[in-house]
Amino acid sequence: MIVLSSVEPFIPADKSIPEMTPRAILVGAILAVIMAATNAYLGLKVGMTVSATIPAAVISLAVFKAVGGTILEANLSKTMASAGESLAAGVIFTIPAFVLINAWTGIRYMETTLIALIGGVLGVLFTISLRRILVEEEGLPFPEGVASAEVLFAGWEGGASAKFVFVALIVGGVYKFLSAGLKIMHDKVEAVVGVWKAKFFFGGELSAALVSVGYIIGPRISSYVFLGGIIGWVLVLPIFLSAALAGGYPGVDPGMDPLEVVSVIRSEQIIWIGIGAIVFGGIWTMLSLRTSMKGAFGEALRGIKGIKGGEGAAEKEEVPRTERDLPVDKSLLLAAALVIPIAGLYFFLTGSGLVAGVGAIVMVVAAFFFTAIAGYLAGVVGSSNNPISGVTITTLLFASLLLLLLGVRGESGMAGALGVGAVVCSAAAIAGDVLQDFKTGQIVGSTPRSLQIGEMIGVVATAFIIAPVLMVLERAYGIGGAELQAPQAQVMASILNAFFGGTVNFTMFLAGMELAILLIIFDIPILAVAIGIYLPFTLSTPIMLGGLLHAVVDRIGRKHKGEEIATEKLHGHGILYSSGLIAGEALIGIVVAALLIANVQLKITPQPVPLLGILFFLGVVFLLYKTAVEGVGGSIGEGITASRELAVEAYRITREKMRNMLRW
Secondary structure, eight states: OOOOOSSOOSSOTTOOOOOSOHHHHHHHHHHHHHHHHHHHHHHHHHSOOOOOHHHHHHHHHHHHHHTTOOHHHHHHHHHHHHHHHHHHHHHHTTTHHHHHTTSOSSOOHHHHHHHHHHHHHHHHHHHHTTIIIIIIISOOOOHHHHHHHHHHHHHHTTOOTHHHHHHHHHHHHHHHIIIIISOOSOSEEEEEEEETTEEEEEEEEOOHHHHHHHHHHHHHHHHHHHHHHIIIIIIIHHHHHHHHHTTOSTTOOTTSOHHHHHHHHIIIIIHHHHHHHHHHHHHHHHHHTHHHHHHHHHHHHHHHHTOSSTTTTSOGGGSOGGGOOSOHHHHHHHHHHTHHHHHHHHHHHHSOHHHHHHHHHHHHHHHHHHHHHHHHHHHHHOGGGOOHHHHHHHHHHHHHHHHHHTTOOHHHHHHHHHHHHHHHHHHHHHHHHHHHHHHHHHHHTOOHHHHHHHHHHHHHHHHHHHHHHHHHHHHHHOTTSSSOOOHHHHHHHHHHHHHTTOOOOHHHHHHHHHHHHHHHHTTOOHHHHHHHHHSOHHHHHHHHHHHHHHHHHHHHHHHHHOTTSOHHHHTHHHHHHHHHHHHHHHHHHHHHHHHHHTTOOOOOSSSOOTTHHHHHHHHHHHHHHHHHHHHTTOOTTHHHHHHHHHHHHHHHHHHHHHHHHHHO
């Protein structure tokens, strides 16, 4: 029996309008590639990615309203674009680790493409059996899917929000080209300062993209990332830094540049605190979600058991258009058939038949299990809050232990475990995105089958372009260097080194795990704080600035719009402008990287002009603030009052939390 949705779609089921048209597929594929490239750069730089759903919806609407298209065409293109963004997240969290563990000398095109392709396709195939259960029967909220549908409705009825994305894209691109291309201004300020006998490090990147990330994720997560920076860089680092500059740190010459000393201490001490906290946080996250995991896995099994003649054999004309999926039985059969190419890929990666066979079986089981979990959790907390890092860490730990028990050691074991983790991470990232898109489609009135095919095309388009993007970035900037930190990949590499005999700072690693326990006790998100410890403090400060801008705009907006207004509506202009800044900076960063590889020199001044970078940076931040404030009906001057009120409130909350900690 087919269970009909209780949601009344915008386009009724008995009405057919253009949906999967060649132009919709073309626009969607282009947006998928752009969003994938943007998130690849951002994820490697700061270890975070941002959802492309809303900006992609706005851009798609602008295109199809201009050419007389339909809302279903716009939704299909948006769906393909968000598939590109999600697959990029899964890839950049894991693939660079092959370079970091020295299994590869650089990003490899064929292996990267196959991992992205297999992981993305599996993510789509496994969620086909979950759509009806999670989106329709369970009635999960799917916050980003609902918000995306609201954006589509508002835009279709006369909104003109696309201009914010396009204007910001130009602003972000020009700003990045001036700093990274022409090099006429600094893109970072940093210094070591002395306070009595102690030495402290302070600094910040002058990055429009990082401020925008902070604005999008909001003050809560931004403050936790910044807290991690304070713990690692203001509390712990000065202990080692003061000793090093006084000649009391092994391997450091007291005459070295203080900033070089900071880099040494970070790589040998601070990052291990972050890694310990991230590993413990990933495991704890999965344990704390065990009830949801059990429910998600049960729903997945229920979806498979439902494939018994009745539902799958219904005549197409008897099934409402808004209920038509790709055949679930055939999709699962295709997923099972992928074991063969997966085993071949793993054999190519490791040279071991044992690792290839075991890895392929473990990967398919883990991919199905974690796809169900990721899809279920996306429906509850949204894709942006989906614990993909925790999923990947758990997979990596399990695969490593299994390979060790089978007697696999060294580079072969590391490559095999990482190959499993990479495919599972890509599949889980896609799963959360797919189900959000299904929810949007349910509300708008899209045909599920069309969205599923669109997701598949978006995955394929992204899989073939993501490797060249990574190759350009890796050759120009290096993986794990100052420009591209690749935090998640660094963590994956460190876990593998710990299991397979590499060098580990166990003292700091255990300190990070102990810190994670304290964070659990005080109900503070572990992974956000751990990322803040791991990242250079120069990245945490602009993210915090963006979070503060979000809080100021929120305070002003609620005075004008009322306390009950949804966050997505309140920050619509600010989020779109932030998305444009991120895309502009990321895309020009990739272009500049390609020019560097081609030995094209764009530098026009011997040295960057002093203070020019700070002035330009403040100008870009002001434009973001102005756009966001005017979007809520406020004035620029109201920010001073709102900032003062927030400062008083933050002081009160911090003081109360400190008192509670001291009492404990």
